[in-house]
Structure formats: C-alpha cells, structure tokens
Amino acid sequence: MKKRHLISLIAVLACTNSAASFAQTIPAAQADNALLQAAQKRKDPLIKDLTTLVNIDSGTDDAKGLGQVEAVLAQRLKEVGASVEIVAAPPAAGKMVIGKLQGSGTRNIMLMIHFDTVFGIGEAAKRPFKIVGNKAYGPGVADAKGGALLIIYALDIARERGFKDYKTLTVLFNPDEEKSSLGSRDMITKLSADQDYVLVFEPPEADVVTVATNGIAYVHLDVKGRASHAGSAPEAGRNAAVELSNQIIQLKDLGSPAKGTTVNWTVIQAGDRVNIIPEKASATADMRMSDVAEIQRVQADADKIIQKKLIPETDVKVKVENRRPPFSKNAESDRLAATADSIYKELGKSITPVSMRYGTDAGFAYHPETGKPVVLDGMGIVGDRIHSSDEWADLDSIVPRLYLTVRMMEAMGKGK
Helix, strand or coil: CCHHHHHHHHHHHHHHHHCCCCCCCCCCCCCCHHHHHHHHHCHHHHHHHHHHHHCCCCECCCHHHHHHHHHHHHHHHHHCCCEEEEEECCCCCCEEEEEEEECCCCCCEEEEEECCECCCCCHHHHCCCEEECCEEECCCHHHHHHHHHHHHHHHHHHHHCCCCCCCEEEEEEECCHHHCCCCCHHHHHHHHCCCCEEEECCCCCCCEEEEEECEEEEEEEEEECECEECCCCHHHCECHHHHHHHHHHHCCCCCEHHHCEEEEEEEEEECCCCCEECCEEEEEEEEEECCCCHHHHHHHHHHHHCCCCCCCCCEEEEEEEEEECCECCCHHHHHHHHHHHHHHHCCCCCCEEEEECCCCCHHHHCECCCCECEEEECCCCCEECCCCCCCEEEHHHHHHHHHHHHHHHHHHHCCC
C-alpha cells in the first residue's frame, strides 16, 4: 500500500471512530471532534423535545397552544443558564420569550426564530409527529420548531464548552411571524439595533444559508357600487364585482421583473346574495419586493391605473400596506455566509449563500441605514414543503447544524 493511501485510510478510520453516527466521512484533522460528539449526544433529546412541540397546536391565533410552547421554551432557556422574560406582544395571541446570557467578551449576539405555525387547532392531533426514514413530519416541524430547539441545544453545548466570548447573548422567540410579526416587530427592531450579529433560524431547503430575503406588502383594492335587485332592476345597480374584475385585469402587471417585484391577486370577495347586484367588492394581492422603494412606485402606478373604469358611478380605491421590509443583500452578510461555509467544510460539507423570495423577521433585524447588525438567515433545521400537510424536517441535518451554530457563535465572538 502506498504511503499516501495509508495516511488517507488512517484519517478515515479516526473519523469513523470519533463520529460514527454522522452520515458523512469527516476529515479528522479538520473537524472539532469534541464539538461533533457533543452535537451527536444531543440529537435524540432534541428529537424528543421536537416531538413534544410538534404535537402542540400553536397557530398564530391559538393562545392556549402558543402558551404551552412558550412555557417549554422558557424552561429550556432557564436550564441553559439564561435569564428569561415573557413579554406580551399585542395584537398577537401569544407572548415573546426573551432569554439573555452575560459573557466576558465585547460583542452582542442574538439568535431568533418564531414558534407559531400556519396551522389551525386540531392539526397536531390529525397529523402528529412521525419519523419516516431520516425525515420527521408534523405541523411546524421545520418551520420553525426545529429551529427553536437548535438554538437551545446549541446554547447547551456552548455552555458545556465554557464559551463566554460575548458581551450579551440574546435569544428571542416570537409568536406571530406567520402573520407579519405585528406584535413582535418593534421588539425585534429594538433589540437588533444593539447587536453586532443576528442569526435567524428559518428552515433552509438544503445546505444553504440566506443572505437576503424579499419584503412583503399587501395591495388592497376596494370598489363601492350600488346594490339593486338582480332580476327586476339590474340596470339600476352598479356592479362592484364587475368593476373589481376590470381593475384586477388592469392591475395585473404592477410587478416589475427587472426589480424582482411580484404582485399576485390572491383573495377576492364580492356579494353575499345571488339575487342582489353587489354593492361592495374587494381584493388583496400579495406583493414581494427586494427594494422597499417599490412600495411607493406600485402605489403611484396603481393610483393612475384605477382611474379608468368599466362601470360608471363606482368608487375605486387602492392602498399598498407595508407588512415586512426586505432583508437587503449586503457585503457583511455575504462575509458571514463565507464563515459558515468554512465551518461546514470542517465536516466535509459546504454551504451555499442564497437570496430567497419569501420574507422573514430578518427584515426587521437588519437596519439598512446603518448596515448593522450583521444578519444571516436560514440557520435552522433543513426541511421542505413548508406550510403544507407534507412539511418535513431532515433529522440528519441536526448534528451538522448544531455544530455550525456553536462554531458560528465562537467565530462571531472573535469578530470573524
């Protein structure tokens, strides 16, 4: 056997002995084997806690279920040494869970994610947590209860390693992200302004991290006409539904492919009686944008377009409502993504930085006017089919993502 082949074999054997449960062969000279073993040791307990959380309904409007998840997360934070504050988040049905740890370093770090889901009461009983192969299924398993537990277990490992290289380490769990974080956005904005780094634990679809997300706005279209009997005097009415349809067709091109702005009409309402010409009609469009200035542009364009009417004597109004700002692409987040990739390479893996069309709380955490803090999203458990009955989380991603989170905190503590 050639010498270089013998050396390679020894490296593989060393890796296998120290990291037997990890799916890929890891170069022993690169990986922090003590950290890897600590992450492996916590995989099964994390899955047990994930089972508990997934089997609790915690839709954004479910105060009871949100309260139960809140209690579990608060207790787990206390167990890793954090001081915990429960903060009301009106109009949200649930409360924010904020944990803080004091260290001996100079940089402030925040880890954050939501614990509400898009699913209604009874969904957990209908689709309880289950494992098929390496995938876990259930409402909120990836988005984002898996991410919340990654934070807690990473903190537990960091404490075991004696990591204190931070000034304040803040954890924020919020209960209303799935409905634009109306009650928690102010706290996210306030806390993040004092941070050097913020990691957001939304679920990635693969070995990626997110360096930019779109903002979200709603475009509201309202038409007022005149009611009349649909059979005996339809001509006396002014059909708001027909005018609404006309306006939707006229407004169908509000988006801008060049700027990555999309406007899609998704909710339409008109009339409640078959024999009455509808007096009112309304529609709402989902708008996504990477440039917040697009809100003003879409509003101005829509105001001009709606002046052309099909049904006379109808009143048409349009309003663009800013729901969530974009997390703009920036050099510092790209740099932090490169740090994540270098850490993943210790495991024989790699991470790709991506920009996503959805919107997240990263938009509230990033302050474009100052360029701070440095924000990185997509740090959560790998998963897919989010917001569907087939949502799943990749259980094989738990160990590498725990490893990544701890090493990222250590790197950020040093200002890397």
